[in-house]
Amino acid sequence: DADVTQTPRNRITKTGKRIMLECSQTKGHDRMYWYRQDPGLGLRLIYYSFDVKDINKGEISDGYSVSRQAQAKFSLSLESAIPNQTALYFCATSTTQYTGQTTDTQYFGPGTRLTVL
Amino acid sequence: EDQVTQSPEALRLQEGESSSLNCSYTVSGLRGLFWYRQDPGKGPEFLFTLYSAGEEKEKERLKATLTKKESFLHITAPKPEDSATYLCAVQPSGGSNYKLTFGKGTLLTVNP
Numbered sequence: 001d002a003d004v005t006q007t008p009r010n011r012i013t014k015t016g017k018r019i020m021l022e023c024s025q026t027k028g029h030d031r032m033y034w035y036r037q038d039p040g041l042g043l044r045l046i047y048y049s050f051d052v053k054d055i056n057k058g059e060i061s062d063g064y065s066v067s068r069q070a071q072a073k074f075s076l077s078l079e080s081a082i083p084n085q086t087a088l089y090f091c092a093t094s095t096t097q098y099t100g101q102t103t104d105t106q107y108f109g110p111g112t113r114l115t116v117l
Numbered sequence: 118e119d120q121v122t123q124s125p126e127a128l129r130l131q132e133g134e135s136s137s138l139n140c141s142y143t144v145s146g147l148r149g150l151f152w153y154r155q156d157p158g159k160g161p162e163f164l165f166t167l168y169s170a171g172e173e174k175e176k177e178r179l180k181a182t183l184t185k186k187e188s189f190l191h192i193t194a195p196k197p198e199d200s201a202t203y204l205c206a207v208q209p210s211g212g213s214n215y216k217l218t219f220g221k222g223t224l225l226t227v228n229p
Contacts, residue, residue, distance in 0.1 A: 004160075031215065040221065041221070042204075042219045042220065042221045042222065043161075043204070043206075043217075043219040045216065045217075048215060050215070088158075090160050090161070094215075103148070103149050103166055103168070103208075104148075104149070104208065104215065105149075105151065105163055105166055106151075106163075106217060107163060108153075108160035108161045108162070108163075109160050110159055110160045111158070111159065111160045113158070
């Protein structure tokens with residue numbers, strides 16, 4: 001089974017609708033992230049959470065909200081979807097490791113392709 | 118502001134034709150430089166982390182190297198299954214060390 005899962009994998013919705021994307025992980029990591037990927041723009045951070053009570057905005061948080069329901073679950077909501085939110089959305093997880101070097105490698109889920117009409 | 122520039126944007130190789138992908142970066146203190154592989158419509162798959170200049174890591178036909186200004190991903194005798202987009206990202210040391218800054222990627226196509 002995949003360590004990081006995302007649901008749904010594909011979603012088509014209409015302008016103005018509220019939608020939620022969900023992420024679950026079995027890696028036991030404390031940190032979770034939401035990114036969006038657009039052609040020519042690369043991956044951009046929307047929100048990140050270091051634990052259940054610690055949620056922070058990333059570089060492009062406007063129009064989005066998140067909820068960390070448990071250490072293993074992190075959901076992303078679009079309160080009122082608009083067409084320019086059409087993109088690939090990725091959840092990622094990490095934990096700080098101290099093995100000679102301090103690192104925080106992020107592991108990504110399979111993604112959700114969202115289309116807003 | 119941290120920046121990552123990858124070149125070339127696209128690279129087409131014949132099977133067995135070795136080459137290198139470049140990742141140039143500026144960062145206020147480097148905690149780690151990451152290489153990922155991404156297949157179309159899928160999530161980035163972690164390949165390597167490099168921490169300091171002079172470090173090298175290998176995995177099958179891939180070898181990543183790091184200097185103070187850039188990293189190279191060398192692909193030796195590539196096969197068609199190596200076709201993918203390769204992403205480079207940097208993580209700063211210091212206060213914002215959670216943050217990865219990604220390049221836009223190099224799309225590698227290996228023809229049989």
